[in-house]
Amino acid sequence: MNHEIPEFRAMGDRSLIVYFGEGIDRAVNDRVRKLFLYHHDYPMEGVIEAVPGYNSLLFIFDPFQTTSGILQETILDMAKTIDNGPIPDPEIVEIPVVYGGEHGPDLEWVAQYHSVETEEIIRLHTQHIYHVYMIGFTPGFPYMGELPAALMTPRKETPRTAVPRGSVGLAQEQTGIYPSESPGGWQVIGRTPLRLFDSGKKPPALLQMGDQVRFVSVSREDVESWRM
Secondary structure, three states, X not given: OEEEEEEEEEOOOOEEEEEEEOOOOHHHHHHHHHHHHHHHHOOOOOEEEEEEOOOEEEEEEOXXXXXXXXXXXXXXXXXHHHOOOOOOOOOEEEEEXXXXXXXXXXXXXXXXXXXXXXXXXXXXXHOOEEEEEEEOOOOOOEEEEOOOHXXXXXXXXXXXXXXXXXXXXXXXXXXXXXXXXXXXXXXXXXXXXXXXXXXXXXXXXXXXXXXXXXXXXXXXXXXXXXOO
8 A cells, every 4th residue: 555645653752764655565665765765865964874664764863953843844845856756777686596405495395385396486486576675684684575476485483593694585475585694484495605795895785675686596516616
C-alpha cells in the first residue's frame, strides 16, 4: 500500500521515521530512495543520519539544532518536490554463486519443499533480476526481492549460530547475502566469493539500495582463486 501523504512517527526525542507505505512494494521503496538521495544532496539541518528501510526512512537528528515538527514540514515539502521527479538508473551487479554442497547446505531441503530437483531451484534463482530494497541486519547485508512464487520458502525453524560469509539465502519472498559470518535463519542455498562489505572501501558495501542483482551459477573451480 502506497501512502499518498507520508506518515510520521516520533522515535524518542531525537529520531523521526517517515512511512511512504506498507509491506514490500517497489513503488513505495522508490519513494524512500528518492527522499534518501535528495537528503544526501541537500542535507536537512540538524540531521545526523538517515537510515532507509523497505517502506520508511528513519532520521536521527540533534535536538539542539532541529525538532520533529520542523523535520516533518521540511520532509513534506521535499516529498512534493521529488515524488514526480526522476530516479537514478540502477546499477546491475552480477553475483557468482557456488550452489549446493558445503556452500549451500539447504539447497536439497528447499528442492524437496517445492517438490522439484535442485537444478530447478538454481535455474529459478538465477533467471530473475532482484531489486535491493534495503541494507540492514549486519553491515552490507542486502534484502532483495521479490522471489518468484515457486521459490518462496520459509525460514529455518531453528536458526544457525554461525552462517559463513558470502552465504546466499532465501526467506519468504526475499533473497539475501551474508556479508560476514553471523547467526541466521535463512535457507542457505549457495555461497559467493565476492566480499559484500569492506570497511576500507568507499562505499564500504558492494551493493546499495536500488541496485539490481543477477545471480550467476559457477563451479568451485571457476572461483578457486577467490577466498571463500
